[in-house]
Amino acid sequence: GEDVEQSLFLSVREGDSSVINCTYTDSSSTYLYWYKQEPGAGLQLLTYIFSNMDMKQDQRLTVLLNKKDKHLSLRIADTQTGDSAIYFCAETSGGGADGLTFGKGTHLIIQP
Amino acid sequence: SAVISQKPSRDICQRGTSLTIQCQVDSQVTMMFWYRQQPGQSLTLIATANQGSEATYESGFVIDKFPISRPNLTFSTLTVSNMSPEDSSIYLCSVSGTGGGEQYFGPGTRLTVT
Numbered sequence: 001g002e003d004v005e006q007s008l009f010l011s012v013r014e015g016d017s018s019v020i021n022c023t024y025t026d027s028s029s030t031y032l033y034w035y036k037q038e039p040g041a042g043l044q045l046l047t048y049i050f051s052n053m054d055m056k057q058d059q060r061l062t063v064l065l066n067k068k069d070k071h072l073s074l075r076i077a078d079t080q081t082g083d084s085a086i087y088f089c090a091e092t093s094g095g096g097a098d099g100l101t102f103g104k105g106t107h108l109i110i111q112p
Numbered sequence: 113s114a115v116i117s118q119k120p121s122r123d124i125c126q127r128g129t130s131l132t133i134q135c136q137v138d139s140q141v142t143m144m145f146w147y148r149q150q151p152g153q154s155l156t157l158i159a160t161a162n163q164g165s166e167a168t169y170e171s172g173f174v175i176d177k178f179p180i181s182r183p184n185l186t187f188s189t190l191t192v193s194n195m196s197p198e199d200s201s202i203y204l205c206s207v208s209g210t211g212g213g214e215q216y217f218g219p220g221t222r223l224t225v226t
Contacts, residue, residue, distance in 0.1 A: 042220050045217070097208070104153070105154055
Protein backbone atom coordinates (compact mmCIF):
# COMPACT_ATOMS: atom_id res chain seq x y z
CA GLY A 1 0.00 0.00 0.00
CA GLU A 2 0.92 3.64 -0.11
CA ASP A 3 3.24 4.96 2.57
CA VAL A 4 3.90 8.28 4.31
CA GLU A 5 7.11 8.70 6.32
CA GLN A 6 8.06 11.31 8.92
CA SER A 7 10.76 11.73 11.52
CA LEU A 8 9.42 10.96 14.99
CA PHE A 9 10.92 13.92 16.86
CA LEU A 10 12.08 17.47 16.20
CA SER A 11 13.50 19.77 18.85
CA VAL A 12 13.83 23.52 18.25
CA ARG A 13 14.48 26.61 20.32
CA GLU A 14 11.66 29.02 20.98
CA GLY A 15 11.77 31.80 18.38
CA ASP A 16 13.57 29.69 15.78
CA SER A 17 11.93 28.21 12.67
CA SER A 18 10.78 24.59 12.71
CA VAL A 19 10.88 22.51 9.56
CA ILE A 20 8.99 19.21 9.61
CA ASN A 21 9.59 16.90 6.69
CA CYS A 22 7.50 14.17 5.10
CA THR A 23 7.99 11.79 2.19
CA TYR A 24 5.29 9.78 0.45
CA THR A 25 5.18 7.06 -2.15
CA ASP A 26 1.84 7.61 -3.94
CA SER A 27 2.67 9.16 -7.32
CA SER A 28 -1.03 9.92 -7.85
CA SER A 29 -1.47 12.00 -4.69
CA THR A 30 -3.82 14.90 -5.32
CA TYR A 31 -3.84 16.63 -1.94
CA LEU A 32 -1.31 16.66 0.89
CA TYR A 33 -2.10 17.79 4.40
CA TRP A 34 -0.62 18.90 7.69
CA TYR A 35 -2.59 18.28 10.88
CA LYS A 36 -1.72 19.28 14.45
CA GLN A 37 -2.66 17.19 17.48
CA GLU A 38 -2.14 18.53 20.97
CA PRO A 39 -2.16 16.14 23.97
CA GLY A 40 -5.62 14.72 24.56
CA ALA A 41 -7.10 16.73 21.70
CA GLY A 42 -8.44 15.97 18.25
CA LEU A 43 -6.85 16.71 14.91
CA GLN A 44 -6.68 20.29 13.72
CA LEU A 45 -6.28 20.87 9.99
CA LEU A 46 -3.41 23.34 9.69
CA THR A 47 -3.11 23.55 5.94
CA TYR A 48 -3.25 21.49 2.79
CA ILE A 49 -1.85 21.82 -0.70
CA PHE A 50 -3.01 20.66 -4.10
CA SER A 51 -0.46 18.59 -5.96
CA ASN A 52 -0.09 21.08 -8.81
CA MET A 53 1.24 23.70 -6.40
CA ASP A 54 4.77 23.85 -5.05
CA MET A 55 4.29 26.33 -2.22
CA LYS A 56 1.56 27.64 0.03
CA GLN A 57 1.94 30.25 2.75
CA ASP A 58 -0.47 31.03 5.57
CA GLN A 59 0.75 33.45 8.24
CA ARG A 60 3.58 31.62 10.09
CA LEU A 61 3.15 28.43 8.09
CA THR A 62 4.86 27.66 4.78
CA VAL A 63 4.29 24.40 2.95
CA LEU A 64 6.72 23.29 0.26
CA LEU A 65 5.95 20.42 -2.10
CA ASN A 66 8.53 18.73 -4.32
CA LYS A 67 6.40 16.42 -6.38
CA LYS A 68 9.36 14.95 -8.26
CA ASP A 69 10.97 13.80 -5.01
CA LYS A 70 7.61 13.18 -3.30
CA HIS A 71 8.69 15.42 -0.45
CA LEU A 72 6.50 17.72 1.62
CA SER A 73 7.66 20.09 4.34
CA LEU A 74 6.01 22.38 6.86
CA ARG A 75 7.93 25.40 8.09
CA ILE A 76 6.71 27.16 11.23
CA ALA A 77 8.26 30.59 11.63
CA ASP A 78 9.01 32.04 15.09
CA THR A 79 8.14 28.81 16.89
CA GLN A 80 6.30 29.31 20.19
CA THR A 81 5.59 27.04 23.15
CA GLY A 82 2.01 26.73 21.91
CA ASP A 83 3.33 25.01 18.80
CA SER A 84 4.38 22.03 20.89
CA ALA A 85 2.32 19.12 19.49
CA ILE A 86 2.37 16.15 17.15
CA TYR A 87 2.27 17.10 13.47
CA PHE A 88 0.83 14.59 11.05
CA CYS A 89 1.47 14.55 7.33
CA ALA A 90 -1.26 12.93 5.23
CA GLU A 91 -2.11 12.39 1.59
CA THR A 92 -4.95 11.30 -0.63
CA SER A 93 -5.19 10.41 -4.27
CA GLY A 94 -8.95 10.87 -4.51
CA GLY A 95 -9.46 14.54 -3.76
CA GLY A 96 -12.20 14.95 -1.20
CA ALA A 97 -13.81 11.65 -2.06
CA ASP A 98 -11.26 9.34 -0.46
CA GLY A 99 -9.88 8.94 3.01
CA LEU A 100 -6.37 9.93 3.97
CA THR A 101 -3.15 7.99 4.51
CA PHE A 102 -1.25 9.34 7.50
CA GLY A 103 2.36 9.38 8.56
CA LYS A 104 3.28 8.37 12.11
CA GLY A 105 3.55 11.98 13.23
CA THR A 106 6.42 14.21 14.31
CA HIS A 107 6.63 15.32 17.95
CA LEU A 108 7.71 18.97 17.94
CA ILE A 109 9.55 19.82 21.17
CA ILE A 110 10.18 23.45 21.99
CA GLN A 111 13.21 24.34 24.07
CA PRO A 112 13.11 27.63 26.03
CA SER B 113 -15.16 24.65 8.27
CA ALA B 114 -17.67 22.05 9.44
CA VAL B 115 -18.46 21.63 13.13
CA ILE B 116 -18.35 17.96 14.04
CA SER B 117 -19.45 16.39 17.30
CA GLN B 118 -19.05 12.84 18.52
CA LYS B 119 -20.80 10.91 21.27
CA PRO B 120 -19.68 9.58 23.61
CA SER B 121 -16.42 11.44 24.11
CA ARG B 122 -15.04 8.50 26.06
CA ASP B 123 -16.19 5.17 27.44
CA ILE B 124 -14.89 2.19 29.35
CA CYS B 125 -16.44 -1.08 28.20
CA GLN B 126 -16.17 -4.73 29.09
CA ARG B 127 -14.84 -7.25 26.61
CA GLY B 128 -17.48 -8.97 24.55
CA THR B 129 -19.84 -5.98 24.51
CA SER B 130 -20.52 -3.48 21.71
CA LEU B 131 -20.40 0.30 21.59
CA THR B 132 -22.02 2.60 19.06
CA ILE B 133 -20.31 5.93 18.38
CA GLN B 134 -22.26 8.79 16.84
CA CYS B 135 -20.93 11.51 14.55
CA GLN B 136 -23.01 14.62 13.86
CA VAL B 137 -22.10 17.42 11.45
CA ASP B 138 -23.65 20.88 11.44
CA SER B 139 -24.09 20.93 7.66
CA GLN B 140 -24.71 18.45 4.87
CA VAL B 141 -21.53 16.77 3.67
CA THR B 142 -20.92 14.36 0.86
CA MET B 143 -18.20 12.22 2.36
CA MET B 144 -17.82 10.91 5.90
CA PHE B 145 -15.03 8.65 7.08
CA TRP B 146 -14.16 6.69 10.22
CA TYR B 147 -10.60 6.32 11.53
CA ARG B 148 -8.92 4.54 14.40
CA GLN B 149 -5.94 5.87 16.35
CA GLN B 150 -4.40 3.20 18.55
CA PRO B 151 -2.44 4.38 21.62
CA GLY B 152 0.65 6.32 20.58
CA GLN B 153 0.03 5.55 16.93
CA SER B 154 -1.03 7.28 13.76
CA LEU B 155 -4.51 7.25 12.23
CA THR B 156 -5.78 4.36 10.13
CA LEU B 157 -8.82 4.63 7.87
CA ILE B 158 -11.50 2.10 8.80
CA ALA B 159 -14.15 2.86 6.20
CA THR B 160 -16.00 5.40 4.11
CA ALA B 161 -19.58 5.89 5.28
CA ASN B 162 -21.77 6.07 2.18
CA GLN B 163 -25.17 7.71 2.39
CA GLY B 164 -27.90 5.28 1.40
CA SER B 165 -25.61 2.33 0.75
CA GLU B 166 -23.20 0.02 2.51
CA ALA B 167 -19.95 1.43 3.82
CA THR B 168 -16.70 0.81 1.96
CA TYR B 169 -14.17 -0.89 4.24
CA GLU B 170 -10.39 -0.74 4.08
CA SER B 171 -8.24 -3.82 4.10
CA GLY B 172 -8.19 -5.39 7.54
CA PHE B 173 -11.59 -4.05 8.61
CA VAL B 174 -14.86 -5.94 8.20
CA ILE B 175 -18.52 -5.05 8.47
CA ASP B 176 -19.27 -7.67 11.13
CA LYS B 177 -16.75 -6.07 13.49
CA PHE B 178 -17.35 -2.41 12.58
CA PRO B 179 -20.89 -1.95 11.24
CA ILE B 180 -21.50 1.61 10.00
CA SER B 181 -24.71 3.48 9.30
CA ARG B 182 -25.17 6.70 7.31
CA PRO B 183 -28.89 7.49 7.26
CA ASN B 184 -28.49 11.07 5.98
CA LEU B 185 -25.92 13.68 4.96
CA THR B 186 -25.23 14.95 8.48
CA PHE B 187 -25.03 11.81 10.64
CA SER B 188 -23.21 8.51 10.87
CA THR B 189 -22.61 5.80 13.46
CA LEU B 190 -19.78 3.34 13.95
CA THR B 191 -20.32 0.27 16.13
CA VAL B 192 -17.38 -1.59 17.61
CA SER B 193 -18.70 -5.12 18.10
CA ASN B 194 -17.65 -7.94 20.43
CA MET B 195 -14.89 -5.78 21.86
CA SER B 196 -11.52 -6.97 23.08
CA PRO B 197 -8.74 -4.96 24.78
CA GLU B 198 -7.07 -4.62 21.36
CA ASP B 199 -9.97 -2.38 20.32
CA SER B 200 -8.91 0.23 22.87
CA SER B 201 -8.30 3.28 20.68
CA ILE B 202 -9.52 6.70 19.77
CA TYR B 203 -12.16 6.53 17.06
CA LEU B 204 -12.55 9.63 14.91
CA CYS B 205 -14.97 10.63 12.21
CA SER B 206 -14.02 13.06 9.48
CA VAL B 207 -15.87 14.89 6.73
CA SER B 208 -14.87 16.46 3.47
CA GLY B 209 -15.27 20.21 3.18
CA THR B 210 -16.91 22.21 0.44
CA GLY B 211 -13.75 23.86 -0.85
CA GLY B 212 -12.37 20.77 -2.47
CA GLY B 213 -9.68 18.79 -0.69
CA GLU B 214 -9.99 19.81 2.95
CA GLN B 215 -11.01 17.18 5.50
CA TYR B 216 -12.03 17.97 9.04
CA PHE B 217 -12.02 15.71 12.05
CA GLY B 218 -14.31 15.31 14.99
CA PRO B 219 -12.95 15.43 18.56
CA GLY B 220 -12.76 11.64 18.78
CA THR B 221 -14.16 8.97 21.08
CA ARG B 222 -11.64 7.45 23.49
CA LEU B 223 -12.56 3.81 24.05
CA THR B 224 -11.01 1.61 26.72
CA VAL B 225 -11.89 -2.08 26.77
CA THR B 226 -11.25 -4.00 29.99
